[in-house]
Amino acid sequence: MSCGLNFLREGARDGKSLPLPKSPWPSPQKLAYGLDFGSRAVKLVYARPQGGWGRRKLDSISFYRDYLVRVKGEVRIDWGRLGLAPPEALVATGYGKNLLKAHFPTITEIRAHFLGARFVTGLDHFILLEMGGQDTKVLYVRDGRVFDFLTNDRCAAGTGRYLENMARFLKMPLTEFAGCWQNPVDISQTCAIFGETELVGYLLEGVEPARIAAGVNASVARRALAMRRRYRCPTLVFVGGVAKNRAVVKFLENQGNFQVRVPPYPQFNGALGCALEAGRVPAREGP
Amino acid sequence: MTTPYDEMWEKLNLDLTAHEGLLQVLGKFYGDIYLTQEGRLKGMEYLDFVLSEVHGLRIKEIQAAKAQGRKVIGTFCVFVPEELVLAAEAVCVGLCAGAEIGKEAAEKILPRNTCALIKSFVGFKLSRLCPYIESCDLVVGETTCDGKKKAYEIFEEYAPVYVMEIPQMKQACDRELWKAEVRRFKERIEAITGKEITAARLKEAIKLVNRRRRVLQRLNRLRAAVPTPISGRDVLLINQISFYDDPVRFTAKIGELCDELEKRVKAGEGVIPAETPRLMLSGCPMAVPNWKLPFIVESSGAVIVGEESCIGARNIRDLVDESGNTLEEMLDALVDRYMRIDCACFTPNQERLHNVVAMAQELKVKGVIYFALNFCQPYAIEAFKVSQALEAAGIPMLSIETDYSMEDVEQLKTRVEAFLEMVR
Numbered sequence: 001m002s003c004g005l006n007f008l009r010e011g012a013r014d015g016k017s018l019p020l021p022k023s024p025w026p027s028p029q030k031l032a033y034g035l036d037f038g039s040r041a042v043k044l045v046y047a048r049p050q051g052g053w054g055r056r057k058l059d060s061i062s063f064y065r066d067y068l069v070r071v072k073g074e075v076r077i078d079w080g081r082l083g084l085a086p087p088e089a090l091v092a093t094g095y096g097k098n099l100l101k102a103h104f105p106t107i108t109e110i111r112a113h114f115l116g117a118r119f120v121t122g123l124d125h126f127i128l129l130e131m132g133g134q135d136t137k138v139l140y141v142r143d144g145r146v147f148d149f150l151t152n153d154r155c156a157a158g159t160g161r162y163l164e165n166m167a168r169f170l171k172m173p174l175t176e177f178a179g180c181w182q183n184p185v186d187i188s189q190t191c192a193i194f195g196e197t198e199l200v201g202y203l204l205e206g207v208e209p210a211r212i213a214a215g216v217n218a219s220v221a222r223r224a225l226a227m228r229r230r231y232r233c234p235t236l237v238f239v240g241g242v243a244k245n246r247a248v249v250k251f252l253e254n255q256g257n258f259q260v261r262v263p264p265y266p267q268f269n270g271a272l273g274c275a276l277e278a279g280r281v282p283a284r285e286g287p
Numbered sequence: 288m289t290t291p292y293d294e295m296w297e298k299l300n301l302d303l304t305a306h307e308g309l310l311q312v313l314g315k316f317y318g319d320i321y322l323t324q325e326g327r328l329k330g331m332e333y334l335d336f337v338l339s340e341v342h343g344l345r346i347k348e349i350q351a352a353k354a355q356g357r358k359v360i361g362t363f364c365v366f367v368p369e370e371l372v373l374a375a376e377a378v379c380v381g382l383c384a385g386a387e388i389g390k391e392a393a394e395k396i397l398p399r400n401t402c403a404l405i406k407s408f409v410g411f412k413l414s415r416l417c418p419y420i421e422s423c424d425l426v427v428g429e430t431t432c433d434g435k436k437k438a439y440e441i442f443e444e445y446a447p448v449y450v451m452e453i454p455q456m457k458q459a460c461d462r463e464l465w466k467a468e469v470r471r472f473k474e475r476i477e478a479i480t481g482k483e484i485t486a487a488r489l490k491e492a493i494k495l496v497n498r499r500r501r502v503l504q505r506l507n508r509l510r511a512a513v514p515t516p517i518s519g520r521d522v523l524l525i526n527q528i529s530f531y532d533d534p535v536r537f538t539a540k541i542g543e544l545c546d547e548l549e550k551r552v553k554a555g556e557g558v559i560p561a562e563t564p565r566l567m568l569s570g571c572p573m574a575v576p577n578w579k580l581p582f583i584v585e586s587s588g589a590v591i592v593g594e595e596s597c598i599g600a601r602n603i604r605d606l607v608d609e610s611g612n613t614l615e616e617m618l619d620a621l622v623d624r625y626m627r628i629d630c631a632c633f634t635p636n637q638e639r640l641h642n643v644v645a646m647a648q649e650l651k652v653k654g655v656i657y658f659a660l661n662f663c664q665p666y667a668i669e670a671f672k673v674s675q676a677l678e679a680a681g682i683p684m685l686s687i688e689t690d691y692s693m694e695d696v697e698q699l700k701t702r703v704e705a706f707l708e709m710v711r
Contacts, residue, residue, distance in 0.1 A: 095697065108704040108708060109705075110701070110702075110705030110708065111705060145709070146709050147709075149709075151698065151701065
């Protein structure tokens, strides 16, 4: 059942440094932070004063509620409360990035994930699949540049949020759900609403929940594969919260015609990309 | 709120309450997208004025023309030879179909997966919101796509519709078909206006429409300068307004605007810094008030310097040959000019691929944003061939499919910004 990624289970909150592979990129020279405001979680990757990188993940709602303060109508981050020194440079991405636009440079999620994935893999030629809380992106990286990309538009079917909903519906912890890949039932829907109806059908037939969960995971992988099919490339780098789902990884690997690489801490990939960008760009006046 | 036009709108059978709502939304939308721009040309004040009076003064003029016995002909497509309408002393208005407001009404009679443009004109009529449609003595449709073709059959129950058949290929027999259609249209216009289209009148009309095309060509040449002296949004608006403003006045006003632009270009003044990435739009027409994508692009740090679309270059690229003197010669000139249109309804459509690439190269753009309305098969499918042609020329393309709703603005913004990061 394991595909070798179990060591990635959330141990992230203690601020351990990321075990990054050797890379031509220099260690950060300054306190460079990267912040990824996702729909489900806010991820922070920060250069530590003593060297190396630390990371934090917070639920989006509690981050907005507890760690953002309004000073004279302006939104600021409460670094003291996070237990961190204020950054010398910070770059933000994700749907909430505009909140901080006045204080910090922002980059798109596309660029953030590209930078993060390129850094951790050291590759110049790969397909990057990013599956987050409410969207899926496929980037085609060629010669060390983003050559093309696809994103889902209005519908968030088959994303992290869908997996969360289905796990809750089956009353299964997400980590257990994410390990189900054997004997998948055939799930045709990746819609969070209609998907439930399909699940009810299988439950009524007496199919065991693990097989249903496996079917859901397979359906998510299938949807991602449909987006990636456009590009020909033997390496697929898989990041975003959904990359922690071992079953989805397994289904992608079973396609056989490409190699799947999941870097350590895939959920922090966008924040890492921002931190790298922050290390590069001159610091702007920030709170 | 009462306006001096209420009585006129009531006579036109508009839904006054809903119409007031439409004007308010439009006013706010226009304010946000247009009036917030910096360094606009003085000449744009005319366009601001025309747009603020889009359902007021212009309709009043049209009503006055009707009172003098002139007919009003509404069109939806650049294939309809406006010259014949003007030669019969009728007023020609390009009906706008760029708002979402009548969508619910339209979906009562059309499938939901119909393109936004079709739903918009049907919706405007069903919800009694467009004083132009209500002023029309004839609405001219065409068979450019299956959606329009079948929608006109239904629309006929609500408005006086006439449909022209547009050929789908460009062989000799297709030209024959189109010539027969142009003749049939001429007869219909003569019948409805009671005026004979003489050689002298047609010659004047050809010159008039050519003059308008020429001034818009001049505008496009001037805006091609680096740095560009005018925003893409403003040029789109000018093109949109060209469809319903009085052609003589419009040509004069845009001529003045071009003089102003010329000075700017000579002084090397841009509306944005010279290093701003230049992009071009290609694809479906953006009818008033569909300013969504241009606004997203230009508020993401790029500038649009060309529109390869019916509301843009496709409508003004070719002139009608003015050398003909007999009616027959002039009809042939019209037929030839309109057959050069490189609409995605043609197969094959190699001309368009060539034109898109040439335009992108001439305008020195960093990339092309391809815009297809959801469910617009001709343009959505042709996107692939266009992307191949552009790729061969080393020009990146971002393909976007969307409609008039605002719900995907943030996602579109992310994609446009990422595209800019790529091409910069």
